[in-house]
Amino acid sequence: MNRPGLQDMLLKIQDDKTIRAVFIQDTDRLARNALDHMQIKAIMKKHDVELFSVSQPGITDSPEGNFMDLVIAGVNQLQSQITSRKTLKSLELKFWEGWWPTGVAVGYLNAGEPDDEKKRIIIVDEERAPLIQEAFKMYVTGDYSVFEVRDALYKKGFRTHADKRLAHSKMIEILKNPFYYGEMRWRGLVNTGKHKLLIDKDLWERVQLVMAEHNRYACHRQKFNFILRGLTFCANCGQRYTAEHHPKKNKSYYHCNRSGDQIKCQDKYVEVWDIEQQVANLFKYIEFTPNFTDRLVTKIEKIYSGRKEVINKDKRGLNTQKMMLEKKRDTAEEKLFGGLITDDDFTRIKVKIKEQLGLLQDELYIQDKKLNMRIDELQDMLLFVRNAYEAYTKSPDEMKRLFLGLYWERFEVADKKIQTVIPSPIIRGLMQAEDMVFTKKYKEIAGPRIITDLAVEFTPFIAGKSKSKIAPKTQKSRQIAEIPAMISNQPNSVILDTVWGG
Numbered sequence: 001m002n003r004p005g006l007q008d009m010l011l012k013i014q015d016d017k018t019i020r021a022v023f024i025q026d027t028d029r030l031a032r033n034a035l036d037h038m039q040i041k042a043i044m045k046k047h048d049v050e051l052f053s054v055s056q057p058g059i060t061d062s063p064e065g066n067f068m069d070l071v072i073a074g075v076n077q078l079q080s081q082i083t084s085r086k087t088l089k090s091l092e093l094k095f096w097e098g099w100w101p102t103g104v105a106v107g108y109l110n111a112g113e114p115d116d117e118k119k120r121i122i123i124v125d126e127e128r129a130p131l132i133q134e135a136f137k138m139y140v141t142g143d144y145s146v147f148e149v150r151d152a153l154y155k156k157g158f159r160t161h162a163d164k165r166l167a168h169s170k171m172i173e174i175l176k177n178p179f180y181y182g183e184m185r186w187r188g189l190v191n192t193g194k195h196k197l198l199i200d201k202d203l204w205e206r207v208q209l210v211m212a213e214h215n216r217y218a219c220h221r222q223k224f225n226f227i228l229r230g231l232t233f234c235a236n237c238g239q240r241y242t243a244e245h246h247p248k249k250n251k252s253y254y255h256c257n258r259s260g261d262q263i264k265c266q267d268k269y270v271e272v273w274d275i276e277q278q279v280a281n282l283f284k285y286i287e288f289t290p291n292f293t294d295r296l297v298t299k300i301e302k303i304y305s306g307r308k309e310v311i312n313k314d315k316r317g318l319n320t321q322k323m324m325l326e327k328k329r330d331t332a333e334e335k336l337f338g339g340l341i342t343d344d345d346f347t348r349i350k351v352k353i354k355e356q357l358g359l360l361q362d363e364l365y366i367q368d369k370k371l372n373m374r375i376d377e378l379q380d381m382l383l384f385v386r387n388a389y390e391a392y393t394k395s396p397d398e399m400k401r402l403f404l405g406l407y408w409e410r411f412e413v414a415d416k417k418i419q420t421v422i423p424s425p426i427i428r429g430l431m432q433a434e435d436m437v438f439t440k441k442y443k444e445i446a447g448p449r450i451i452t453d454l455a456v457e458f459t460p461f462i463a464g465k466s467k468s469k470i471a472p473k474t475q476k477s478r479q480i481a482e483i484p485a486m487i488s489n490q491p492n493s494v495i496l497d498t499v500w501g502g
């Protein structure tokens, strides 16, 4: 969202009421992640501006177009997590040269190399480094908590840039960082750093053991990732569910949070694994028509082949350089045999060429790795389109949240069972156009009712980002009347009015 061009465009939309439409080259040019994408579209909708894609006419403002956009945005989000290709390349080179490529660890500073100011290296922050060393020595005794170590540092004069004490999480990050004993772990790569060490590996390892031991008895709340948080509601009273862990029983629950002056709700606690499985099962009923799958796959493949081309071009360039070096070595060899150069000269040339070849080899390796990474992502996305259930269950929690937000708006639970499901606006739109997009499999669901058309206004829910969804009034009226008309599987009985909240 921070790109100036994009900001200009959004400002213009807000100021100039005569703007009716925005044309873009390709939907994946619009936003680099799904959340931004939703936000941008929400702003456009609010100001009554339509979005058109030049390369995919007629696709952007249909539910189908919206869904495709979101999936593509999901792909782009995965993609942009690898930052921009160009920056990454130079960062990776720096990493392989033995220098930490991005923000430096507390206790170190970025500086220019004495001989060559332009070359950036990492030096010890003489003021803070001793305090970092002290933190490790203090914590390894096992007598202090992370908080106590943090506060001790503060007393000794350790201040953040904002002149505050370190955040607890930052202190943990420091104590867990292998950089201090010289190991650099970055984007799945490992290398030994050239920076000066603050501690030795043995001390670091002992600190990790102490931390593991402390965590065994500490509150485990942070460890639990309640992925349905914010999406589950009590079907009896409409209250949002909360999640908690009971250390004594070693079980986690979602439950109705109604309390205080209100009447106590008789709703039951439901175990986390139980309801999460019920939610996962819902994905089994999502099956796109072959036609829709094909279109989506084609689009995703197009994006990937474009990216693959760029990498392959880089690889060809590197291979050419490699060939030239090898040729140079052969020429030197011929000159040696011809008595044109001395043995020492030849050895010197050979060593130099070997070094350069090594660097090229590293670079080729990085490119291959990138290519594989991309192929893995492609596979994930294709699986997502072809088998939503499998893709969902295989995903890490972060991705699960993304999928949940993409598909569902609300689960209402009573008696430990999901009673009612409201799919996301986009999915509701898709379901109404089911012949085009979904097979009729979801109609077989005997369990929870899936509400495919709603006469109420709603805002799209994005897991983890937005707050309350449906206005209490709406919620109450739906509860009392049960409104059979709304719980209809007949498409087109009510025209869906998608309102994107700003």
Ligand SMILES: [Zn+2]
Pocket: 234, 235, 236, 237, 238, 239, 256, 257, 258, 265, 266, 267
């Ligand atoms: Zn309740």
